[in-house]
Amino acid sequence: MARYRSILSLILVIVTTFLVSCSSPSVAKAPPTYTAAQVEQIQQYVPDIVALRDRLDNELITLIKRRDWIDVSNFIHGPGGEMRLKMTYVTRNLLPQDQSQAREVTRSLFDNLVKIEQAAEAADYQKATLNYREALADIDGFLQLIPKQTVLQQESEA
Template identity: 65%
Template sequence: MARQRSILSLILVILATFLISCGGPTVATAPPTYTTAQLEKIQEYVPDILSVRDRSDELQKLIRRNDWIDVGNFIHGPMTSVKLNMSYIASNLLPKDQSQARQITRDLFNHLVKIDQAAADRNSQQALSNNKAAFADIDNFLQLLPQSNNPQES
């Protein structure tokens, strides 16, 4: 019986030694970074987003004047192109930022739908609040972009 215990102990020591030797030190991996191609694709779409973001006052004025046809044109034209550009950029962001970018893009879409619905209902208050939220979504999205490609005005 004592002999069996010492053989079992020896097997366990050999097994533990083997498992520990296979563990080896972990190699530190560098955090993911943007490739040149990704940066170029992002940079390609950012100016269009910035130009529409800078036109936020224009949409606000249209809503205040109850110019619902032009509000609809602005929503279905420049704002929809911003949403598409944001979708294109999201796929080129780092994996940790992609899900947040996609969520912000969905939020923007939902706010645009609400503005469009408010325009159809001729509801200035709802349109103005969703207008503010839509442009806040754009600003939040721009903050996810790499700093070298984010020429936001402060």
């Protein structure tokens, strides 16, 4: 009987060893983080986006209040188009889970800029100011998606 127990123990040890060696380890994945290159690319465009947002906040609303519709349209095509382009560049360097939301915000900004231009063509002050406010909210929402270390570095440099 002792002999059967030792053989049974040996078989159990071999089976256990085999099962443990065949299983894959469950390594916890680290949450995705930004690489130095991504942070550098984002830092390259954030000051421009913030500056364009400030221009939008100061110049565009002034043009709308003066009902200077030609300059409103020119602003939408100039700095407004440049902002959308820079936001697209930043979106490419965001984490995958933030990219889809950043694309939605950028698309929403573009839609609001188009609506501002349509309001300018129709000389519709109320529609222009409403879409102006929504465009600012889109930009602020986009800036919330940018990694905090980038935003903090920009604020400390200013």
